[in-house]
Every structure is written in structure tokens, then in C-alpha cells.
Amino acid sequence: MTGRKQSYTLWDDLEKFDVGDSGACPSEWKGRKALYLSKMNSAIFLREEVRYEAYRLHAEVAIPGEVGFVGLVFDAIDSENYELIYLAPLEIQYDPIMNGSMTWQIYNGPFYQRPLPNTTGEWRDLTVEVDPDGAKVYFGNSSTEPALVLSSLQHGGQSGKVGVWSYLPAYIRNFSIEEIHPVPASRSIRALDTLISETFITEWHVSNVFMQDRPLEQHWTPALVEENGVLNINRIHKAEPGATVEVKSVFMVDEQQETILTLGFSDTIRLWVNDAEVYQGNWCWDPPVQDGRIRPDFASVPVQWRKGLNSIRAELSRKEDFGWGLAVKTGLSNMTLIS
CATH class of the missing domain: 2.60.120 (Jelly Rolls)
Incomplete structure (x- = not known):
């Protein structure tokens, strides 16, 4: 089941987001208009809070150089505490932000990250399906199987704001939020x-x-x-x-x-x-x-x-x-x- 959907180009509707001191600005890369982000550990949030029980986030993302990270933010408690899943040159990583700090050094291994072929230099599709019990991450526009499954979220699955994120130069465009039917993740957690x-x-x-x-x-x-x-x-x-x-x-x-x-x-x-x-x-x-x-x-x-x-x-x-x-x-x- 799908429901309501909200879509944002990001290059001509940026006033709907809280840009803060991110320095995010409209730009263009490889012939496509996009939002350009270049700061370290920088998030921008949609001003309107998502109230869906379960939803799908999607965006086209690009890492232009050898080093860069770009991702999707969800269930934000505030500007220093939120869930984050990002695309790196060679992997997908779950990295919940806590008290303003990235935590990928804590959440590592197959439960939290998955290797990928080199993702730099091209536009890629990144999708995250979020429900109260976890999240599923899809890479590519034809993926039917998730690249990463999270059966628990470290901030407790609280609903909150959504947005986009980067660390070093990256581009992002056509960000959307779509209401979906919740489907619990199946992976168990060690007690x-x-x-x-x-x-x-x-x-x-x-x-x-x-x-x-x-x-x-x-x-x-x-x-x-x-x-x-x-x-x-x-x-x-x-x-x-x-x-x-x-x-x-x-x-x-x-x-x-x-x-x-x-x-x-x-x-x-x-x-x-x-x-x-x-x-x-x-x-x-x-x-x-x-x-x-x-x-x-x-x-x-x-x-x-x-x-x-x-x-x-x-x-x-x-x-x-x-x-x-x-x-x-x-x-x-x-x-x-x-x-």
C-alpha cells in the first residue's frame, strides 16, 4: 500500500528546508540540476515534520570525487540527534548521529554496513524505507532486494523530521517522501x-x-x-x-x-x-x-x-x-x- 507523496527538486524549492550553516546551494552536475553540499557532517531538514507511521525516502545522489559521502536523514529528534544512512564510495553505512557526532566507528560490520562496487562519478538512486521497527535500504533504481536491513533504530524509532546530509562534496536531487504500509524487518538483535x-x-x-x-x-x-x-x-x-x-x-x-x-x-x-x-x-x-x-x-x-x-x-x-x-x-x- 502506498499513500501520500511529497516531492522536492531541491534546486528550486530550497526555502522549504532549514539549510542552517550547511552552505547548501543550487548547482548542476553532469547536466542535471541539483543541490550541492560540501561541508563535513552537514544536514538540512525539511521544515515540515513527517507524520507517517511508515514511509519511503528516495533521492538521486552523486559523489563527484574519490572521497565523499551523501545520505538521507530521518526520525530527527533535533539537529544533533537523528538517524542517518549514507552512501560512501564503496559501501552503504548506517550512522546514527548522537549529540552531534557521527558513530560509524561504533556501528560497523554486516549489521550496519554493506560493501558496494565503486559508486563515485555517477548519479545513483538511494531509497530508505522506514517503519517503527527498523529500516530497509535500496541501492539503484531497479533493486527489488534491500542492500541493507536494520531491524532496530538506535534513536528508538521516534518519528521526526527528515532531510539530506553530506560529508565533503556531494550532489543530491529529486528528494521524495511517500507513505507506505509498515512491514517489520526480520533480522534479530543479540540480547x-x-x-x-x-x-x-x-x-x-x-x-x-x-x-x-x-x-x-x-x-x-x-x-x-x-x-x-x-x-x-x-x-x-x-x-x-x-x-x-x-x-x-x-x-x-x-x-x-x-x-x-x-x-x-x-x-x-x-x-x-x-x-x-x-x-x-x-x-x-x-x-x-x-x-x-x-x-x-x-x-x-x-x-x-x-x-x-x-x-x-x-x-x-x-x-x-x-x-x-x-x-x-x-x-x-x-x-x-x-x-
Whole structure:
């Protein structure tokens, strides 16, 4: 079933959008009129809020150079918190914006991104079908099977404004929103008990942000990890370069034993187990050498656990504006977290 449809050229009806400081302007590329965007992490929103339970977003998009990203925005809570799916030169990526920050370093792998042949240098069709339970992404004007299926949305499937987005130069035209019948996505999400069985730390406490010296008094926010086991600090704090937080988790172990602790993080970390420092590292976006994505098996260290109470504590610092987080697997099959 389809229903109402709203269409916008983008090159001659831009007054219907909140352009903000995006610098978006009418232009032309390869003989087609379009909207040109060139800033980093820049979104423009349709002024009228979408009230459909389920809807289809579609646009023609183009990445003119070797590097560029262009996408569709939906379910926007405000200008710094919204769902985003974008086309990159070699992939489709789900990248929910949280507190103004891109989070692709947290949401990586086949649940959140899919590889594509090189998409640059040509006009492409990008379609996202949104319903309260998730979204399906289609690439190309003849696609019948989705290129990416999301069975959960990180902002909770709240209805909100829609729009378009880019990072570095890109073109977009003929943006439309069409009401459709909701069809729930079929992919299942790992529950917390599954993550626990895989020995992830699933419960943390996150401090307030500090820029240099640790404050004498900390304020702690309890936080659960994401469905992929990553503690997403972007949900709690804005990721500003130079910012640091402390995170901690406490748990009981039945008997003394040694395991291999594995972890992934972004950007800079110091990690302590039972107040003894066991790891330091840096992992940032620095292509083509490193991509900065958080993977729980990025680093490993042997740890001697004591019987009874144990603790993990880390300092995580930002060097860039992207995903900020940590994933830890203890290797312990018999730990009990203490909230």
C-alpha cells in the first residue's frame, strides 16, 4: 500500500528546508540540476515534520570525487540527534548521529554496513524505507532486494523530521517522501544475555567529561552496552577533541584464574584491572592505515583475576569527532556484574 507523496527538486524549492550553516546551494552536475553540499557532517531538514507511521525516502545522489559521502536523514529528534544512512564510495553505512557526532566507528560490520562496487562519478538512486521497527535500504533504481536491513533504530524509532546530509562534496536531487504500509524487518538483535555468554562487560558507569586533570569529585552515569557489545559514550556526552571520560565496571568471580582479555576502543585508552594498568593504546581514523572502528578483538592482554571482587577501569580520550566508545570481553564464564 502506498499513500501520500511529497516531492522536492531541491534546486528550486530550497526555502522549504532549514539549510542552517550547511552552505547548501543550487548547482548542476553532469547536466542535471541539483543541490550541492560540501561541508563535513552537514544536514538540512525539511521544515515540515513527517507524520507517517511508515514511509519511503528516495533521492538521486552523486559523489563527484574519490572521497565523499551523501545520505538521507530521518526520525530527527533535533539537529544533533537523528538517524542517518549514507552512501560512501564503496559501501552503504548506517550512522546514527548522537549529540552531534557521527558513530560509524561504533556501528560497523554486516549489521550496519554493506560493501558496494565503486559508486563515485555517477548519479545513483538511494531509497530508505522506514517503519517503527527498523529500516530497509535500496541501492539503484531497479533493486527489488534491500542492500541493507536494520531491524532496530538506535534513536528508538521516534518519528521526526527528515532531510539530506553530506560529508565533503556531494550532489543530491529529486528528494521524495511517500507513505507506505509498515512491514517489520526480520533480522534479530543479540540480547544482553547473549553478550554476557560471550563474556562482554555489559554494564558500565561513565564519569562526567574532563579536559585535562581528573576532577576531585566524579559524577557517574550507569550505561548498558549496545547490541554489538560496545559502550557508546556518544549517547551520554558530546565527543569533543581533547575530552576524556573515566568508565568502570565491578564484578564477582567464583575462583582465581587467568584469561585473555580482549578489547576495542576509540580513540585513546588507558585500562586498569584491579587498579593495575594493563594496556595503553591509540586507535583513530587514519586512512588507509587504520579505520578507527571499534572491534572487541582489536587488542588482547593476559589477566590474572582474583577470587571475589574485581574491577575494570579505563580512561577514554577523544582526538576526533566520531564514535567514542569501548568494548571489553573478559574471557570469564563465571562473572557476576555488580550494578
